[in-house]
Amino acid sequence: MKILFHAAILIGICLPGVVIAQSKTSASLLVLSKRDHTLAIVDVSTLQIVGKIPVGDDPHEVIASADGTMAYVSNYGFGAFNTLAVVDLVAKKALPAIDLGPLHGPHGLTFVGGKTWFTAEAAKAIGRYDPATNKVDWIIGTGQNRTHMIYVSDDEKQIITTNVSSGTVSIIDQITVKMPPSSRADWNENVIRVGNGSEGFDVSPDHKEVWVANAQDGTISVIDLAGEKVIETLAVNVHGANRLKFTPDGKRVLVSTLGGPDLVVLDAATRKEITRIPIGHGAAGIVMQPDGLRAFVACSPDDYVAVIDLYSLKVIGHIQAGGQPDGMAWADRP
Secondary structure (H helix, E strand, C coil): HHHHHCCCCCHHCCCHHHHHHHCCCCEEEEEEEECEEEEEEEEECCCCEEEEEEEEEEEEEEEEECCCCCCEEEEEHHHHHCCEEEEECCCCCCEEEEECCCCCEEEEEEEEEEEEEEEECCCCCCECCCCCCCCCEEEEECCCEEEEEEEEECCCCCCEEEEEECEEEEEEEEEEEEEEEEEEEEEEEEEEECCEEEEEEEECCCCEEEEEEECCCCCEEEECCCCCCCEEEECCCCCEEEEEEEEECCCCCEEEEECCCCCEECCCCCCEEEEEEEECCCCEEECCCCCEEEEEEEEHHHHEEEEEEEEEEEEEEEEEECCCCEHHHHHHHC
C-alpha cells in the first residue's frame, strides 16, 4: 500500500491536471478585486473565472454561506462605509446590500449557525446578521482599536478577534448568568496583549492554539486557547504580515506579507521556518483547499492569485481574478 501511495503522489506532481480532474467538485474559490470592485467566482477544477459580480466600494473580505449559495462582502473604506454586499452565487448576480447603520468599517467575516458575523472597526464592535430576518440581530463592543479579523466557534460560544492598532486579541466567551428564578447568556471578554499590528490570525485545527501575525513587529504570538494567554512569541521576521493560515492537517502555517516577495511557511510543531516561497511583490489573503492539496494566495501588487502546491511548496499557477485581489473564501455546494 505504501508503494502505491507514493506512486500516486508522484503522478500528482508530474501531472497536476490529473489531480484537478480527480478532485472535480462543485466548489468555487471566491476572490475580491479591490480595484475593480468585483467578486470573481473561480471554478477550482479548471482555475477558470466563471463569473464576475459587482460588490460595491472597497471590498475587503468575503465569506460564503454554509450551503455555498450566497456570499457576503464587507465594504470597508477604513470606517467610511457601513454595508455588506450580497451575491447570489448560483444566479451569479448582486442582491441588495445590507445597511449596517452605525456599524461602520465592516471588515472580518465568518458564517456560523446560519448567520454572518462581522467586525466593525470604526464602531469597535462585532455584529451578527441573520439572513432569515434580514436584520442585524446581535452586537457586542470590544473597546479595542481596529477590531479586524474574526473567528466564531461552531457552537457560537467563543469569538476571537484581532485588534490591529491596540496590538491585542479579544477572546470573548459566552457564560451563563443566574438570575433566579431564571438565567441568561452573557459574555466575558479577555483582552490579551500580543504584538504591534496584530492582524492576521488562525485557530489551529485541533483548537488548542491561536497564532497571531504581528505586522509591525514581524513576530507571531502563540496563544494557548485553554489558558487564554500567550505562551510563545516567534521571531520569524515577517514584517508587514497580512494573513496567517494553518494547513488543514495542522502541520504547517502559511504567512503572507504585503511588505515582501515571499510566502513564509512554518512548521507548526517545531515553530521553525521551513521555506520562503517567491510569489511576487507582496501578498494578502490566503485560502486553503479543504483537501490540503493547494493553497491560494492573493498577490495584490501583482494583480493575480498564486496557486501553491502544498506537497512540493511550489507555485504551480496563477489566476487573473482582477486588480488588487485581496479577500478570498471557499464556497462548497454539496
